[in-house]
Amino acid sequence: MYRPGELTSADRAAWTALQSKAHPHGTPELANPFLSPEFTLAVGRCRRGVRIAVVREGGEPAAFFPFQRTTTGVGRAVGLGVSDCQGLVHRPGFTWDARELLRACGLSVWEFDHLVEGQAPFEAEASGTFPSPVMDVDQGYEAYLAQLRERSPKFTRTTLAKERKLGRDHGEVRYVHDERDPEALRTLMAWKSAQYRRTGRSDRFAQDWITQLVHQLFHSRSESFTGILSVLYAGDKPIAAHFGLRSERVLACWFPAYDPAFSKYSPGLVLHLRMAEAAAADGIAYLDLGRGQKEYKDSLKTRELAVSEGWVTRRHPVALGHRARRAPVRALRNAVLARPELFEPADKILKRMGKIRSGSQVTTKPTKT
Numbered sequence: 001m002y003r004p005g006e007l008t009s010a011d012r013a014a015w016t017a018l019q020s021k022a023h024p025h026g027t028p029e030l031a032n033p034f035l036s037p038e039f040t041l042a043v044g045r046c047r048r049g050v051r052i053a054v055v056r057e058g059g060e061p062a063a064f065f066p067f068q069r070t071t072t073g074v075g076r077a078v079g080l081g082v083s084d085c086q087g088l089v090h091r092p093g094f095t096w097d098a099r100e101l102l103r104a105c106g107l108s109v110w111e112f113d114h115l116v117e118g119q120a121p122f123e124a125e126a127s128g129t130f131p132s133p134v135m136d137v138d139q140g141y142e143a144y145l146a147q148l149r150e151r152s153p154k155f156t157r158t159t160l161a162k163e164r165k166l167g168r169d170h171g172e173v174r175y176v177h178d179e180r181d182p183e184a185l186r187t188l189m190a191w192k193s194a195q196y197r198r199t200g201r202s203d204r205f206a207q208d209w210i211t212q213l214v215h216q217l218f219h220s221r222s223e224s225f226t227g228i229l230s231v232l233y234a235g236d237k238p239i240a241a242h243f244g245l246r247s248e249r250v251l252a253c254w255f256p257a258y259d260p261a262f263s264k265y266s267p268g269l270v271l272h273l274r275m276a277e278a279a280a281a282d283g284i285a286y287l288d289l290g291r292g293q294k295e296y297k298d299s300l301k302t303r304e305l306a307v308s309e310g311w312v313t314r315r316h317p318v319a320l321g322h323r324a325r326r327a328p329v330r331a332l333r334n335a336v337l338a339r340p341e342l343f344e345p346a347d348k349i350l351k352r353m354g355k356i357r358s359g360s361q362v363t364t365k366p367t368k369t
Contacts, residue, residue: 019035033085035085035086042216050067064088083114192255228244242255
């Protein structure tokens with residue numbers, strides 16, 4: 001078991017090689033950039049308790065298990081709350097006993113909320129499984145667009161028409177797939193923070209460690225891993241942007257946002273189509289849109305992966321206490337998200353609270369004289 005700074009360059013190379021070979025080995029889900037050593041090491045520079053367990057067979061690395069742990073032995077997936085893919089990266093045919101692994105790592109419990117498919121020892125403890133939509137572009141962008149036109153002709157026609165109208169109204173529409181201007185990243189984060197507040201959600205960028213993590217990943221560049229900032233411009237003005245992570249074959253979508261002043265043009269949808277086109281040209285197999293039911297994801301997806309949430313626990317008082325605290329919250333949240341009759345009123349309340357919190361709606365009471 002290693003701290004992030006203790007991992008040798010040879011082990012890092014072996015970890016990357018396992019991901020590079022994931023597709024020909026029949027485990028393409030392990031190629032997700034959130035499972036890369038770069039993501040784990042970046043989180044380790046922002047958060048305490050990050051550890052990496054390396055399982056060796058015959059002296060050679062067979063599996064890498066990154067996690068975060070507390071002093072009491074509570075374990076969580078690395079970057080829990082912002083990571084969209086979690087699990088153990090391993091060579092073909094590798095099997096493990098989940099509780100034995102936890103014992104070896106000094107953990108009483110390991111919590112996950114985006115467990116990748118195919119991790120049977122962990123999946124056995126999952127409390128729920130959820131769709132993670134993807135956009136397949138391995139056959140090229142034109143093949144993807146043709147499939148989109150066949151499945152959703154009106155949506156495709158309307159989105160492309162809005163892009164043309166955007167150009168007529170505001171100047172040439174220009175797309176930069178890999179924008180390196182830090183100011184553009186700051187603009188995206190400001191848009192996203194405003195969106196969180198406007199919709200009553202917790203502002204992730206109000207947490208220093210998440211802001212620090214994104215800035216670190218923005219500057220991460222290698223053949224196997226890169227932080228990608230994509231920006232849509234109308235004239236010289238940025239109107240939509242997205243920051244995500246890419247490995248050799250997967251672009252993981254993470255933080256999309258746009259300028260609300262241009263909402264009638266659906267700049268977020270236009271941006272995602274441009275991203276798909278550039279990703280296909282860059283050799284990407286698919287864009288992972290991430291867990292969560294969103295209308296735009298349903299419109300753009302070609303299929304769905306599955307991710308799970310839950311806990312792996314050992315017989316230990318700490319594990320029982322942690323699960324007792326966390327399980328009711330997760331169950332309530334998932335029940336609300338899964339049932340429209342609960343989600344819609346809850347969403348309206350959150351948005352109303354967001355308007356009040358952001359100061360866009362002020363209510364005054366009459367005073368007595």
